[in-house]
Amino acid sequence: MSNQRPARGAAPRRPSPLPFLIGAVILILAALLGFFLMGPAQFFRSYLLGWLYWTGIGIGGLGLTALHLLTGGQWGMVTRRIFEAASRTLPLMGLLFIPLFFGLASIYSWADPAKVAGDALLQHKEPYLNVPFFIGRTILYFLVWTFIAYRFSQFSVQIEEGAPYEEVRRIKLFAAVSMVLLVITVTFAGIDWLMTLEPHWFSSIFGGIIIMSFVLAAWAFGILTVLRQRATEAFRHVVGAPIFSDLGSLLMAFVMIWSYVQLSQLLIIWSANIPEEATWYLHRMKGGWQWIGWSLLVLHFAVPFVTMMSQTVRSNPRWLRLVALLIMVMYFVHLVWQIVPTWHESITLSPLDLLITIGMGALWIGLFLWQYGQAKLIPPVAIPELRQRIEHAH
Amino acid sequence: MLSSPQHEATQPKTAGQVPVLAPGHNMRSITDKISDIVLKPKGGIGWVIGFAITFALTMQLLFSIGWLLLRGIGVWGNNQPASWAFDIINFVWWIGIGHAGTLISAILLLLRQQWRTSINRMAEAITLFAVANAGLYPLLHTGRPWLDYWLFPYPNTMGLWPQFRSPLVWDVFAISTYLTISLLFWYMGLLPDLATLRDRATGKIKRMAYGIFSLGWRNSARHWKTYEQAYFLLAALSTPLVISVHTIVSFDFAVSVIPGWHTTVFPPYFVAGALYAGFAMVLMVAIPVRKIFNIEDFITMRHIRNMSIIMLVSGLVVAYGYLTEGFAAWYSANPFEIDTVLLLRFVTGPYRVLAWLLIACNVVIPQLLWSSRVRSNTVLIWLISGVISVGMWLERFVIIVMSLTNDFLPSSWAMYAPTVTDIAMYTGTIGFFLFLLLLFIRFVPMISAFEMRELLHKVSHSGDHHSSSNDSQHGGEVVPVPGD
Numbered sequence: 043m044s045n046q047r048p049a050r051g052a053a054p055r056r057p058s059p060l061p062f063l064i065g066a067v068i069l070i071l072a073a074l075l076g077f078f079l080m081g082p083a084q085f086f087r088s089y090l091l092g093w094l095y096w097t098g099i100g101i102g103g104l105g106l107t108a109l110h111l112l113t114g115g116q117w118g119m120v121t122r123r124i125f126e127a128a129s130r131t132l133p134l135m136g137l138l139f140i141p142l143f144f145g146l147a148s149i150y151s152w153a154d155p156a157k158v159a160g161d162a163l164l165q166h167k168e169p170y171l172n173v174p175f176f177i178g179r180t181i182l183y184f185l186v187w188t189f190i191a192y193r194f195s196q197f198s199v200q201i202e203e204g205a206p207y208e209e210v211r212r213i214k215l216f217a218a219v220s221m222v223l224l225v226i227t228v229t230f231a232g233i234d235w236l237m238t239l240e241p242h243w244f245s246s247i248f249g250g251i252i253i254m255s256f257v258l259a260a261w262a263f264g265i266l267t268v269l270r271q272r273a274t275e276a277f278r279h280v281v282g283a284p285i286f287s288d289l290g291s292l293l294m295a296f297v298m299i300w301s302y303v304q305l306s307q308l309l310i311i312w313s314a315n316i317p318e319e320a321t322w323y324l325h326r327m328k329g330g331w332q333w334i335g336w337s338l339l340v341l342h343f344a345v346p347f348v349t350m351m352s353q354t355v356r357s358n359p360r361w362l363r364l365v366a367l368l369i370m371v372m373y374f375v376h377l378v379w380q381i382v383p384t385w386h387e388s389i390t391l392s393p394l395d396l397l398i399t400i401g402m403g404a405l406w407i408g409l410f411l412w413q414y415g416q417a418k419l420i421p422p423v424a425i426p427e428l429r430q431r432i433e434h435a436h
Numbered sequence: 437m438l439s440s441p442q443h444e445a446t447q448p449k450t451a452g453q454v455p456v457l458a459p460g461h462n463m464r465s466i467t468d469k470i471s472d473i474v475l476k477p478k479g480g481i482g483w484v485i486g487f488a489i490t491f492a493l494t495m496q497l498l499f500s501i502g503w504l505l506l507r508g509i510g511v512w513g514n515n516q517p518a519s520w521a522f523d524i525i526n527f528v529w530w531i532g533i534g535h536a537g538t539l540i541s542a543i544l545l546l547l548r549q550q551w552r553t554s555i556n557r558m559a560e561a562i563t564l565f566a567v568a569n570a571g572l573y574p575l576l577h578t579g580r581p582w583l584d585y586w587l588f589p590y591p592n593t594m595g596l597w598p599q600f601r602s603p604l605v606w607d608v609f610a611i612s613t614y615l616t617i618s619l620l621f622w623y624m625g626l627l628p629d630l631a632t633l634r635d636r637a638t639g640k641i642k643r644m645a646y647g648i649f650s651l652g653w654r655n656s657a658r659h660w661k662t663y664e665q666a667y668f669l670l671a672a673l674s675t676p677l678v679i680s681v682h683t684i685v686s687f688d689f690a691v692s693v694i695p696g697w698h699t700t701v702f703p704p705y706f707v708a709g710a711l712y713a714g715f716a717m718v719l720m721v722a723i724p725v726r727k728i729f730n731i732e733d734f735i736t737m738r739h740i741r742n743m744s745i746i747m748l749v750s751g752l753v754v755a756y757g758y759l760t761e762g763f764a765a766w767y768s769a770n771p772f773e774i775d776t777v778l779l780l781r782f783v784t785g786p787y788r789v790l791a792w793l794l795i796a797c798n799v800v801i802p803q804l805l806w807s808s809r810v811r812s813n814t815v816l817i818w819l820i821s822g823v824i825s826v827g828m829w830l831e832r833f834v835i836i837v838m839s840l841t842n843d844f845l846p847s848s849w850a851m852y853a854p855t856v857t858d859i860a861m862y863t864g865t866i867g868f869f870l871f872l873l874l875l876f877i878r879f880v881p882m883i884s885a886f887e888m889r890e891l892l893h894k895v896s897h898s899g900d901h902h903s904s905s906n907d908s909q910h911g912g913e914v915v916p917v918p919g920d
Contacts, residue, residue: 162769163769166769167767167769170767211808215806218806222752225756226756226759229756229760244764244767244768245700245764246699246700246701246760246761246763246764247700247701247703247704247760248700249760250701250704250760302679302683302703302704303704305703306683306700306701306702306703306704307700309687309691310687310690310691310698310699310700310702310703311700313601313687313691314690314691314692314693314698316693316698318768318770
């Protein structure tokens, strides 16, 4: 991380130790609670949830960085540092996956040889679903993401400093290839970490759903970060109603795409009604889980969608913050709804689920803030036109 | 909104990029050039020959439809188990081709992408003509098309309602709405230009005809205000519609339990496939047209390149669809899925050559578009677009025919081959499509003249950042249109 060159004028910050300390204490507490009180299986399961919540934001940030390098647009001028910093949390999140290697059998039934021995389907899947390959794939994903994240952070500063045309073309080509790699790796990461929780079940759009969940979460996080800083010196003159409107419109677009891929899966599985596929939804539509399912429909799709139809809502920072917060919460609920029914027929939330998510969050935020301070928050080259757009709107 | 020209300074510098409008044009030269194609056609012999050929093909289409009505569906190659064949393949193929037009004219409008301006009208026309061809097939496939109104839910003495859970019924709603909105969008966008033609036409009949179709457009500020609102609204309506149409087409297959049809990635992958085929068709039309009519100033290499990039991206999404579909089939451990999607399709099945050809056309060859040298060679792009059009047709053949002819039970396996009527009708629709396109080019300005003038205004004023306000622009545009 130290090779990240601070941009001129930005104060290279030391990481603040406090969030790391809090995070470490909470996680150690959770581990103690897990191993001595609630059983290690619960610890590992909750760990997966908490870890995935924050890792997903990092992955989404990486995807949005790639998207902006390819398409451009003012939305990226105020958010690119946020997404770049989020994507640079991925190396640490990769390291934080290591504890799960020791608990795979209590999370994934395919990792338990006894269960595989009595299950023809799992035997068929063994070339893909086996512990060494799973670990190898996860390591590979994080290597690819880390490499891309650091290259992107360098490239965006190069472009801002006026790289020559040929150089920019090379960077764009790199971004395009990275995008292809990202879509494929995140698809398979989603399949590995989440879809194989119920190893008999399959859905070819599952990767698409996971990609959109991560992108949406990172986008909501980006909006919250921008809004939090909108009164600061760096942001005061460059953000305003037109920029909020851009951010809000894209939030709405991502909500729509998220809902679209969800609907594709639900409608096709519901309509065909084949037992091997319907079970996944059946597990999540009884024992109280159905209320969570309905809440996804209402709060993850309908409420954000309907409120953001209004231009006023999209460009009003207060409303935008509410909607973005709602998305961040529902992103958690959605992960719970995908993960926890694997083991619990009726609705359950372990205190460890919350505790580990919070502890992991403290670590992640600490890391994010440290990374975020490493380059100018708004690219200087973009400032004049951002200001102009704000002034023009008045 | 998401990116506009004056903000491009902050994007990666694209020095040497071709402009969306070649320099040296003024309001008058734009209007002259576009309206002269219609009002003072030159070198009509080529057009006449093209018209004759496509007219003959249109007659062939009508003849094959007549034959079908006379003899019944049996004149097609459809059989049991391949009860869906050429008719549905061509339906999906044509409707997909239509999608690029809506993407260019509506979605790029909402995204404020100015480069859409010179190609939107032609693309919309392609949409309309493609959807018209597409609509023919399912209507004729019902067997008794004179009873097709039964597809609509209306209170009737038989007490019968369509099956609302069937995507085939949703198709009726989606496609008829899509066709209506696309037609309105296209026609409304034409009004100001039809008025220009009315004012410039020399013959009395021409003036009257354009006068009637321009619905009394007088370039008044009020007209423009209403126009802008309505145009934006129609764009906002078309956007979900275009997604819904191909999504529902994909549901036609995916909600069933047929291996090779039933997979959850179908909706986005079909939409991407539609855009893929659609952009291929727009490029196949635009590249020769800009050459023949000498409008390379308006449809510049920038347009060709941008469209190639969208085509490449949608092609990659399609390839992603193939990848996840194949993986899910293997991962499902369901022997029927594995057999149909992987083994029969690529290794042992009777149509495996077509499946490999499809991979070559849709996945391998289009990767050439990664090279910017290829993206600046119109001949190569035209050829690649042709390859993609073939590939997308093959995709539908592979999905539809291969899954149906290799059902769960070997006893219901059979081969399928199209008949002469099938082929006559398919080539007939291609002829009809080109026939309509020729009429369109001859009688209607194929590039939106007033939007080009607006673009000129924006390009020449981009220094003073006024491009976002619309009200001041049209006043200036009214003037250069001579009233004769």
